[in-house]
Amino acid sequence: MNIDSTAVNILKRGVEFDTKKRYTEALVCYQEGLQILVDRMKGECDDDVKKYLKVKIEEYMDRAEIIKKLVLKQKETGQFHEQVRIENNSTGHSYKTLFGRFLDKDVQYVIVEDPYIRSFHQCQNFLRLSELLVKSCSNLRRIELVTTKDNKSEGDQTKWFTELRNDLARYEVHFIVNYSDTLHDRQIILSSGWIIKIGRGLDFFKAPENKFCLGVYDLDLRQCHETVVDIVHSKHVKQS
Template sequence: MNIESAAINILKRGVDLDSKKRYTEALVCYQEGLQILVDKMKGECDDKIKIYLRKKVEEYMNRAETIKKLVLHQKETGQFHEQVLIENNSTGHSYKTLFGRFLDEDVQYVVVEDPYIRSFHQGQNFLRLCELLVRSCSNLRHIELVTSRDNKSEGDQGNWFANLRNDLVKYKVQLIVKYSETLHDRQIILSSGWIIKIGRGLDFFKPPENKFCLGVYDLDLRQCHETTVDIVHSKNVKQSYG
């Protein structure tokens, strides 16, 4: 595949997401595709191709700017809502793919509300999320988990959180664990105002078929249960959780 067709494929994906009103995902595609086209244009000697590429760059750049303004307006007016339907047995839905674009230097704390961080694989899902947060959010200072107690293996659950708490301290991140027996909602709240609501919480991945198959470690290759992801933005997050 040549450079130009790689860019076209990414930009087509952006147009598809754009048409589905998944604007923040479309923006990521537009930015990636545009970067490839701009780099190609810089090294192009043929004037006709250069003019064609410049026209394409301007076209997609204008659309990207329009989307940025639209997202900004929707955030300001509290109307932003993006929905992703994860289909049964589909792949390509790691935490990074789903909402990694919102994890940046603006995130100072994260609140994870999920009543089912109790069994071993659920604890590991939370660990994977913590790894992603630490790698992506350079100004992260604390992670708060609200979950329910596992009465069968409460000791194990406590030990997992204690180990994770000790490790996060090395990255100057504090882990706060709170227990609630009435919690039902499942959501990830970022201090920057983004709220990711996942119908099944963090536990939407199917178990791998065996311990030596694709998807054991790379969750983009793991099959998923059907669930819906709703992404909204609230300017009141800091007042409520800060």
């Protein structure tokens, strides 16, 4: 039976995520693939094709509902844990791809704990994350960064944060920076309860080969260092 190849590829990817217990990623794929199938069925004239599509839609909808309930139960019991292993030199791991599905209207504040938001490219990574947060979280009101001071170029670090603070204020987002000399853990805490722990923090992208190659601006095309991303959920997220 010939059905939309785009939907097939997306749903296959969903099944792969499902098998690896990366349930929230599987849900995104199932929802996207299902929408394509539903649209296809609406415009289909062949009754046999429509019946086939209806069966497939119900099959994937049932699985999606099971996953939703499973994720909800794990969140309620504090047992949710999703892990993503980023291989050395792999691509397709922008911040949006990694955890953009958790950035929505429920996020009112974000706490980023990362000791290495100091050098120019590290601060640019944080800027990219801030852009994503502002675009994705319609009710965002505060971003808090906990990091360490750069003794070599503290003046530049302070200047960059001040400029970002002024710009975020235009979007009615308050930016707070706190410094810690003992900070080691790296995590992104969302007020909605999701916590994203990246082994290397925000700085897991390799430097581009030159200034005119793919991946300079689109981080999904940038090669990465090996690292592990753990995603958990807590009903009692840290308050700032």
